[in-house]
Every structure is written in C-alpha cells, then in structure tokens.
Amino acid sequence: MPENVTIEVNGSQLPVxxxxxxxxxxxxxxxxxxxxxxxxxxxAALCGMGICFECRVTIDGQANCRSCQILVRDGMVICTS
Amino acid sequence: MDTRESSSFDAVxxxxxxxxxACANELAEAxxxxxxxxxxxxxxxxxxxxxxxxxxxxxxxxxxxxxxSYSQSLWRELARELPVEAEYLACGxxxxxxxxxxxxxxxxxxxxxxxxxxxxxxxxxxxxxxxxPNLRAxxxxxxxxxxxxxxxxxxxxxxxxxxxxxxxxxxxxxxKVTDVSESGVRLEDNTFLAAGLTVIATGAAxxxxxxxxxxHPRKGHLAITDRYPGFVRHQLxxxxxxxxxxxxxxxxxxxxxxxRVTGQILIGSSRQFGVEDAAAEGPMLSNMxxxxxxxxxxxxDLSTIRVWTGFRAATPDNLPLIGAxxxxxxxxxxxxxxxxxxSTSLAxxxxxxxxxxxxxxxIPRSPYEPSRSFAVHA
Numbered sequence: 001m002p003e004n005v006t007i008e009v010n011g012s013q014l015p016v017x018x019x020x021x022x023x024x025x026x027x028x029x030x031x032x033x034x035x036x037x038x039x040x041x042x043x044a045a046l047c048g049m050g051i052c053f054e055c056r057v058t059i060d061g062q063a064n065c066r067s068c069q070i071l072v073r074d075g076m077v078i079c080t081s
Numbered sequence: 082m083d084t085r086e087s088s089s090f091d092a093v094x095x096x097x098x099x100x101x102x103a104c105a106n107e108l109a110e111a112x113x114x115x116x117x118x119x120x121x122x123x124x125x126x127x128x129x130x131x132x133x134x135x136x137x138x139x140x141x142x143x144x145x146x147x148x149x150s151y152s153q154s155l156w157r158e159l160a161r162e163l164p165v166e167a168e169y170l171a172c173g174x175x176x177x178x179x180x181x182x183x184x185x186x187x188x189x190x191x192x193x194x195x196x197x198x199x200x201x202x203x204x205x206x207x208x209x210x211x212x213x214p215n216l217r218a219x220x221x222x223x224x225x226x227x228x229x230x231x232x233x234x235x236x237x238x239x240x241x242x243x244x245x246x247x248x249x250x251x252x253x254x255x256x257k258v259t260d261v262s263e264s265g266v267r268l269e270d271n272t273f274l275a276a277g278l279t280v281i282a283t284g285a286a287x288x289x290x291x292x293x294x295x296x297h298p299r300k301g302h303l304a305i306t307d308r309y310p311g312f313v314r315h316q317l318x319x320x321x322x323x324x325x326x327x328x329x330x331x332x333x334x335x336x337x338x339x340x341r342v343t344g345q346i347l348i349g350s351s352r353q354f355g356v357e358d359a360a361a362e363g364p365m366l367s368n369m370x371x372x373x374x375x376x377x378x379x380x381x382d383l384s385t386i387r388v389w390t391g392f393r394a395a396t397p398d399n400l401p402l403i404g405a406x407x408x409x410x411x412x413x414x415x416x417x418x419x420x421x422x423x424s425t426s427l428a429x430x431x432x433x434x435x436x437x438x439x440x441x442x443x444i445p446r447s448p449y450e451p452s453r454s455f456a457v458h459a
Binding site for chain 1: 307308309343382383384386
C-alpha cells in the first residue's frame with residue numbers, strides 16, 4: 001500500500017498517494033483546467049515530460065511551476081487558475 | 082555590367098530597424114518618396130529586436146542628455162498613437178544604489194536632472210524596498226525617474242514603417258544592399274535603385290557599406306521570464322551600470338531588469354567587445370543572471386523561457402553618428418547608437434531630416450556629426 005499525503009488544491013484538502021506528480025494528482029481530482037492561456041483558453045498537462053509548459057500551476061505561492069515535473073509533498077498548496 | 086530594371090526614389094533608407102524606420106517616417110512626412118531596403122524578411126530583426134526598449138534620459142554627457150531627453154519628448158507624443166502591440170509602458174526607471182558611495186552618486190544625478198527640468202526623486206532604503214519589494218533588503222536607496230518608459234521595439238519600428246509607407250513610401254524585404262553611391266544603391270540581385278539621397282541605418286553592420294567609420298559591434302545577452310505580473314514595477318538599473326557599460330575593454334555584466342506589459346521580466350545585461358559569434362554564451366549568461374539574483378534574490382525561483390544575444394553599434398565617444406557621410410553629399414549615416422538606439426531613434430530621425438531639408442534643429446546637431454574627431458572625446 002502506498003503511503004498517503006495530503007495536498008491542498010484550490011482550497012480543498014486532498015489525500016493522494018505519495019510519489020505521484022502534481023499533474024497526476026490534479027487529473028485524479030478531476031481538475032482539467034490547470035491554467036488559462038494568454039488568450040483565455042483552458043490548458044492542462046500535455047507532454048507530461050516538462051517540455052511543453054502547458055501544465056504550469058502555482059505551488060506554495062510560486063507561479064509557473066511545471067506540475068508534471070514536481071512530486072506531491074505533504075502540505076503542498078496548489079492553485080490552478 | 083548587367084543592370085536590372087531600376088526604380089527611382091527621393092530617398093532610400095537602408096535598414097528597417099527602429100532607426101531606419103524612424104528616418105523613413107520623417108522623410109516621408111516631409112514629402113519625400115522613400116524606399117526602405119531590409120535584408121531580412123521582416124522589420125526590426127537586428128539590434129531592434131534584441132534590445133530591451135528602455136526609453137531613457139541619460140546623464141553621462143550633455144550631448145547624450147540632449148539627444149535622449151529630446152527623443153523622450155518625441156516618444157511621449159508618438160505614444161498617443163502607438164498601437165497596443167508596441168507595449169508602451171510609462172513605468173519609470175529606478176537607478177539602484179547598493180551602498181553609501183553609490184548614494185552620493187544618486188545625489189549628483191538628482192542635481193543633474195533637476196537642473197534640466199527632468200522629474201527625479203531620491204528614494205531612501207525604506208522607500209526603495211516599498212517601491213520594489215523583490216529587491217534584496219539593505220540597499221542604500223535609489224533615484225526614480227518618473228518620465229522614463231519602455232516599449233516593445235520591433236512593433237514600434239513596425240508602426241513607424243507602416244506610417245512611412247502610408248504617407249509616401251515602400252519597403253523591399255529580403256533585399257541586401259551591396260553598394261551605396263551618390264546616385265543610389267545596388268542590391269544583391271544587381272537591381273539599382275536611383276536615389277536623391279541614401280540613409281544608412283544598419284547598426285553595427287553599417288561598416289560593411291561604410292568601412293571608414295569607427296563603429297564596432299558590442300555583444301549583449303538578454304533573458305526573459307515567464308509571466309509574473311507585479312514582480313518588477315519599474316525599469317531597474319544598478320548604479321554601477323555606467324561604470325560597467327562604458328568600460329571599453331573588459332567584458333561586463335550589470336543588473337538591469339524591465340517589467341513587460343505581459344508580466345514577463347526582461348533580465349540583462351552584458352557587454353562584450355571583439356566577439357562576432359552570435360551564440361549565447363553560458364559563462365556570460367551565468368554571470369549576468371548571478372548579478373540579477375544578487376540584487377533580486379527571488380529571480381532565482383522564476384522560470385526563464387528564452388535567452389538571446391544582439392550587437393550594439395558602439396562608437397569611441399558613446400555618441401551616435403547622425404548626418405552626412407564625410408566626403409559625400411548625398412549619403413547620410415544614422416548608426417552608432419550603442420545601447421540607446423531605441424531611446425534616441427526618434428530624435429536621430431528628426432535631426433537627420435532637419436539636416437537633409439535644411440531646417441533648424443531643436444538641439445545642436447554638431448555632437449553627433451559623423452565628421453567629428455573622436456580624439457577630442459577619448
């Protein structure tokens with residue numbers, strides 16, 4: 001059984017398995033709009049390997065973090081836009 | 082020699098960077114039929130696209146002050162009609178003093194600007210921290226120049242070109258000029274464009290057509306971040322910038338960052354002589370970014386999305402060459418603007434048009450005459 005951690009997504013507490021990427025956790029939580037593009041289009045993880053930059057979210061107050069490259073951590077605060 | 086069908090113009094401007102664009106616009110406005118030759122397939126692909134676009138008033142010499150302040154007043158007029166893509170932003174500039182020694186320089190600068198009616202105010206350490214919360218704590222203070230602004234130079238150049246074309250001009254893209262004479266210019270494909278006069282505005286590349294001028298490429302690096310609205314509020318420059326910028330021998334970096342309308346942050350700057358390779362250099366970039374992080378530690382956590390280089394057209398006395406090419410009557414130069422080509426483009430064009438049309442100028446033209454002796458200023 002994988003260990004669970006709790007992250008906060010847009011103000012809601014969310015228990016997730018340790019070791020998964022933030023992008024995976026967001027998809028699992030049913031979040032398909034990670035951010036809004038400069039022209040107002042919804043965006044979410046696409047390449048999953050840190051190249052396309054579509055999956056950027058704010059993590060612990062730091063804007064523009066690539067969620068597919070960062071693993072969940074207990075107490076992590078994530079904001080999509 | 083096989084000569085292709087020729088066309089005739091009152092004026093040919095070589096180079097569609099911001100200086101060439103501004104010259105074409107001024108000459109078209111004066112009623113001349115203008116052709117612009119640009120070797121790239123687009124406007125502003127050289128130093129114009131590589132630079133920051135800080136529209137500054139400088140105090141390093143009276144001649145530089147005269148040109149930059151005159152140009153800033155022309156920019157303020159033009160700003161009313163610039164399209165939004167030109168991203169004109171009246172954000173002001175803040176010269177940052179790290180210690181007490183630099184703060185005394187701030188006081189000197191304040192007197193300089195105030196004596197010349199340029200709005201300026203000193204910020205103490207606390208006011209500086211409030212004005213720019215992401216600067217490191219403990220900086221001594223700064224000088225705020227509220228009238229400085231920034232723009233996105235390629236789009237500003239594009240607008241000036243459009244204006245010139247709408248008034249009385251045309252542009253030839255992808256046409257490299259191979260020779261300039263008193264009667265016109267010859268293009269790479271051997272087309273000859275007859276011209277009443279020719280203006281050479283090709284920045285550091287001008288020496289290709291005008292080998293006798295003392296203009297040398299000075300390489301610079303810039304980086305741009307992702308969007309972080311509000312992270313930086315003013316054009317920020319360390320006070321050591323002028324010391325570094327005007328060293329004519331050593332490579333140097335200086336803290337110089339700019340907020341863009343998009344929320345992106347431009348991070349500079351570096352200066353290198355004697356490098357012709359345009360490739361971005363790891364060691365220069367790391368020095369430049371380390372300097373930026375020294376002043377703004379939180380920059381280290383930002384995501385940089387692109388870096389690039391460009392070449393400034395440097396002259397021995399740091400002033401541009403504006404006016405008739407020595408020994409010629411119908412060839413004019415508008416180059417050598419170093420890091421101030423965007424700032425001074427509009428004044429450059431106005432002064433050059435004054436000379437060409439025999440008009441009086443608002444400021445003396447002599448400090449920028451290409452025939453001046455550099456030995457006097459060296």
